[in-house]
Amino acid sequence: MTPAQGPNQGPNPALDRPACRLGVNIDHVATLRNARGGTDPDPVRAAQLAIAAGADGITAHLREDRRHIQDADMIRLKDEIDRPLNFEMAATEEMAEICLQVSPHAACLVPEKRNERTTEGGLDVVGGQQTLTPIIDRLKEAGIRVSLFIDPEDAQVRAAAALGVPVVELHTGAYHHAALSTTPSRIEAAWRAIDEAATLADDLGLEVHAGHGLTFHNVPNIASIPAMRELNIGHFLIGEAVFMGLDQAVREMRRLITDARTGRLV
Numbered sequence: 395m396t397p398a399q400g401p402n403q404g405p406n407p408a409l410d411r412p413a414c415r416l417g418v419n420i421d422h423v424a425t426l427r428n429a430r431g432g433t434d435p436d437p438v439r440a441a442q443l444a445i446a447a448g449a450d451g452i453t454a455h456l457r458e459d460r461r462h463i464q465d466a467d468m469i470r471l472k473d474e475i476d477r478p479l480n481f482e483m484a485a486t487e488e489m490a491e492i493c494l495q496v497s498p499h500a501a502c503l504v505p506e507k508r509n510e511r512t513t514e515g516g517l518d519v520v521g522g523q524q525t526l527t528p529i530i531d532r533l534k535e536a537g538i539r540v541s542l543f544i545d546p547e548d549a550q551v552r553a554a555a556a557l558g559v560p561v562v563e564l565h566t567g568a569y570h571h572a573a574l575s576t577t578p579s580r581i582e583a584a585w586r587a588i589d590e591a592a593t594l595a596d597d598l599g600l601e602v603h604a605g606h607g608l609t610f611h612n613v614p615n616i617a618s619i620p621a622m623r624e625l626n627i628g629h630f631l632i633g634e635a636v637f638m639g640l641d642q643a644v645r646e647m648r649r650l651i652t653d654a655r656t657g658r659l660v
């Protein structure tokens with residue numbers, strides 16, 4: 395489907411693209427900890443280990459219902475890791491206050507529904523400008539790099555650019571579900587939506603990130619999109635850590651992303 399899957403056996407200089415960072419989301423280390431209460435496994439330790447294995451940054455989502463990451467985790471992450479922290483949050487006053495106290499490198503505004511199992515869709519930036527603008531402005535004034543987690547749709551990308559954020563993160567959940575199917579046209583359509591949204595965002599001067607549901611299997615096609623500059627990956631990596639260890643899981647994801655950028659056979 396993409397150049398990364400061509401017949402070449404080694405790096406192809408013609409496909410050299412700017413590096414694409416790997417952000418590791420450690421939410422589900424906290425899910426496991428919270429299953430029993432107490433302190434183990436420690437998401438901060440997981441973050442440090444992920445960094446040692448090649449993660450360029452750490453993402454954590456402080457949900458309004460605190461089902462996994464807790465406020466104290468965010469504070470410790472900021473203090474105890476030496477890579478950029480990406481604070482995922484709903485666009486609410488409560489979360490803005492906490493984010494300002496933590497003062498992370500970046501904040502990614504995501505939609506939240508109390509009863510959802512995970513983040514089901516992207517932010518409605520088109521219809522939500524009035525709510526989003528004051529939160530974005532406060533975070534930006536504090537020097538926090540704001541991104542908007544959006545579906546890969548033309549109108550959402552344009553609305554994000556109009557709000558003056560520097561970054562969009564494209565929701566790859568629909569692509570994840572399509573990639574589980576065996577219908578090539580469905581996979582192709584879901585991938586094309588991300589490719590087109592990424593290209594548009596890049597043309598509009600936005601830095602392009604993506605994430606949600608990315609795995610060893612589906613990451614190469616997303617990482618090979620030229621405009622892609624960061625992928626945030628959590629649930630699959632923490633699950634895979636059960637089998638191969640977090641260190642190896644992060645190293646393998648890092649390798650797949652790098653290979654997809656340079657056109658090595660994946």
Ligand SMILES: CC(=O)[C@@H](O)[C@H](O)COP(=O)(O)O
Pocket residue numbers: 419421422454455457482504511512513543605606628
């Ligand atoms: C916003 C997003 O897609 C994920 O980063 C987020 O962490 C999902 O929330 P859960 O980890 O609670 O599924």
Ligand SMILES: NCC(=O)COP(=O)(O)O
Pocket residue numbers: 419453563604605606607608626627628629630
């Ligand atoms: N923003 C996406 C993210 O941080 C990780 O999502 P997932 O890999 O846990 O689905």
